[in-house]
Amino acid sequence: MxxxxxxxxxxxxxxxxxxxxxxxxxxxxxxxxxxxxxxxxxxxxxxxxxxxxxxxxxxxxxxxxxxxxxxxxxxxxxxxxxxxxxxxxxxxxxxxxxxxxxxxxxxxxxxxxxxxxxxxxxxxxxxxxxxxxxxxxxxxxxxxxxxxxxxxxxxxxxxxxxxxxxxxxxxxxxxxxxGMTEDISVAQKMCWASNRRTTRVEDMAYCLMGLFDINMPLLYGEGMKAFVRLQEEIIRRSDDHTIFLWIDAAAAGPEICARPIRRKTGNFQSKGFPTTLPIWGSK
Structure with missing residues (x-):
């Protein structure tokens, strides 16, 4: 430092x-x-x-x-x-x-x-x-x-x-x-970020690494793939299944969709997501 x-x-x-x-x-x-x-x-x-x-x-x-x-x-x-x-x-x-x-x-x-x-x-x-x-x-x-x-x-x-x-x-x-976020669900943390923006597309994923306790290499130029990589790392390290909850443009509420990995945080906009980890999602 x-x-x-x-x-x-x-x-x-x-x-x-x-x-x-x-x-x-x-x-x-x-x-x-x-x-x-x-x-x-x-x-x-x-x-x-x-x-x-x-x-x-x-x-x-x-x-x-x-x-x-x-x-x-x-x-x-x-x-x-x-x-x-x-x-x-x-x-x-x-x-x-x-x-x-x-x-x-x-x-x-x-x-x-x-x-x-x-x-x-x-x-x-x-x-x-x-x-x-x-x-x-x-x-x-x-x-x-x-x-x-x-x-x-x-x-x-x-x-x-x-x-x-x-x-x-x-x-x-x-x-x-x-500052304690251990018991907050992945989907809820994603909701916090859903209305935020970064100058570079990749930074919208990189700026969330610390919040999810993820370390991964930076690959500027990868675009939205950075957010896909972030979700893959979260899935690899966590039992919290709320990461599979996201909003489809045609959906009325949060649901588990056929395509589990999202390309941007905006798909997590909803106040219907679980705020804290359910029993099946806690470690």
Whole structure:
């Protein structure tokens, strides 16, 4: 794992699992994001990027909270190395889980109100409509961390109740509070992802690997086959038969279909799926 020192913005490689306390950022990717190469010796051009401004806001907040180390997916992974990228994506759920604090940066939320003050209805709608709640990668970043705090695009900390997050995402408050998903059915987890999107088709499968405790190689260019591979791995490792429940366009409700493997998460959209594992599906 490659961490960033919050005082010098220099990288620090951590071997094994002996992590120091660190903060971690959850955000949506925008234009002008940084790369690992950008931060080796940042030029004035790099420092003028919007991604650099975001990074400074993140490390400044981390220092305020007395964290010496921080992690952000834009520049703490050398994406020019396919081996490092594969290892990072397979480890990302664990990295978010092991973080001391996860800071959620809502780039499209822009208003000011006191930390203790209740937001106006329009402000609540702004939060609910944030892109952060519709992206594939942010699903695991919401569930895995032990502690989460939310910030506007001006780095003002805001309170977003778990009840509101649960209403927006359909994820039970218990899961948001504990991060425990072992007793949640496969179909229900797929439902959480069904309305989310990623820029690359393959990432809709890769972003779910940690949630299902799956490790598999990344094959960018395989398209929807990535989601097929993910389901095959889940079937291989799990007794949970709810993975065979999905919605056909002509069906009235969830049913077991002749073609058991689906090509996208959208086929799992339904509130009729079992939420927790039935007796025959538990290990």
């Amino acid at each position: 490659r961490l960033l020192r919050t005082d010098t913005l220099e990288f620090c490689d951590v071997l094994g699992e002996d992590y120091p306390p660190y903060s971690i950022l959850s955000h949506t990717w925008e234009a002008e994001e940084l790369t690992y190469q950008n931060m080796i010796a940042p030029t004035d051009t790099v420092k003028a990027k919007a991604g650099y401004t975001k990074l400074l806001g993140f490390v400044n907040k981390s220092r305020e909270m007395e964290y010496e180390f921080a992690w952000i997916d834009t520049c703490c992974i050398d994406k020019s190395s396919s081996a490092e990228l594969t290892e990072a994506i397979n480890s990302m759920y664990t990295w978010y889980k092991n973080s001391s604090i996860c800071m959620v940066y809502l780039v499209d939320v822009d208003f000011e109100w006191s930390f203790k003050e209740l937001p106006k209805d329009s402000d609540r709608r702004t939060i609910e409509n944030s892109r952060w709640f519709s992206r594939g990668w942010t699903l695991q970043e919401l569930i895995a961390p032990r502690s989460i705090c939310y910030f506007t695009n001006k780095w003002q900390q805001i309170t977003v109740p778990r009840s509101a997050i649960s209403r927006i995402t359909s994820i039970p408050e218990m899961v948001l509070r504990t």
